[in-house]
Amino acid sequence: MEWARERAKTTRVEVELAAERAENASLRQQMEQVLARLREVEGQLAKDSHNSSKPPSSDGPGRKRRSQRHLSERKTGWQPGLTGRTLMQGQANAEQEKSLDPAIPLQQPLTVFKI
Numbered sequence: 001m002e003w004a005r006e007r008a009k010t011t012r013v014e015v016e017l018a019a020e021r022a023e024n025a026s027l028r029q030q031m032e033q034v035l036a037r038l039r040e041v042e043g044q045l046a047k048d049s050h051n052s053s054k055p056p057s058s059d060g061p062g063r064k065r066r067s068q069r070h071l072s073e074r075k076t077g078w079q080p081g082l083t084g085r086t087l088m089q090g091q092a093n094a095e096q097e098k099s100l101d102p103a104i105p106l107q108q109p110l111t112v113f114k115i
Contacts, residue, residue: 049056 047054048059
């Protein structure tokens, strides 16, 4: 009688253990799916306009762009030791102004009509 009771208890524990193992396997599978999705989303977040075909406007406000400009030792603006140059109206400019005579009509493009 006691032997039958122990056997029933053992069977019940084995059934519970089998159910726990099945649930454990299911949870492991779900965990793998969640981790795969997490890697995919992290990969998408790591992309910006520098390492993908996304436009710069999609980088977001927190993303700082690195300047392409290489800084030099010189200050910005006028450099000491340089002589100034200005554009002066010369003979060529005066001739160009004369060529725009309003008395001479401009050529109109030809219009082609289909019949």
